[in-house]
Amino acid sequence: MTPKDQLDHRTAKEIERFLHSLKDHASRTRESIRSARTRRCSTEPVRAPDVMDWASDTLEDEMQVALVDRLSQQVTQIDAALERLTRREYGICHDCDEFIGLARLKALPFAQRCTRCQTRAEQFKGVRERRRVAAILAIEDED
Numbered sequence: 001m002t003p004k005d006q007l008d009h010r011t012a013k014e015i016e017r018f019l020h021s022l023k024d025h026a027s028r029t030r031e032s033i034r035s036a037r038t039r040r041c042s043t044e045p046v047r048a049p050d051v052m053d054w055a056s057d058t059l060e061d062e063m064q065v066a067l068v069d070r071l072s073q074q075v076t077q078i079d080a081a082l083e084r085l086t087r088r089e090y091g092i093c094h095d096c097d098e099f100i101g102l103a104r105l106k107a108l109p110f111a112q113r114c115t116r117c118q119t120r121a122e123q124f125k126g127v128r129e130r131r132r133v134a135a136i137l138a139i140e141d142e143d
C-alpha cells in the first residue's frame, strides 16, 4: 500500500470541505480586523495625549498586525493544502514522504509534515533562533 492509498475519496472530500470552511473563516476574520483598523484610523486621526493610552494603542496595533499576518499565512497554507489535495499529494509529509496520519490531519488539516519531522524542523529552527539571539547578545556584550 502506497501512502497515497491511505486517504480514501470520502475522507479527502471531507477534508476539502473542512479546508474551505477554515479558509473562509480565516479570510473573514482577517478582513474584519482590517476594516476595523481602517475605520479607526480614519475616525481617530489624533493620538491620545496620554502616554499610557498611546502605549496600549501601539501594543494593540502591533498585536492586530501580527494577527492579520498570521491569518494571511494561514490562508496561504490552506491554499497550498487544497492544491496538494488536487494533486493527490495531500497528507504526505514534506520531508519523509510518509503519510502524516489522520489524527494529525484532523487536528491540523494544513499540516505539511508528520509529527516527527515537524518536531525536528522546530528544534532546528529553535537552535538557529538561539544562535541568532546568542550572536546578538555577544555583540552587545562587547560594548
Ligand SMILES: [Zn+2]
Residues within 6 Å of the ligand: 093, 094, 095, 096, 097, 098, 113, 114, 115, 116, 117, 118
Ligand atoms: Zn515526516
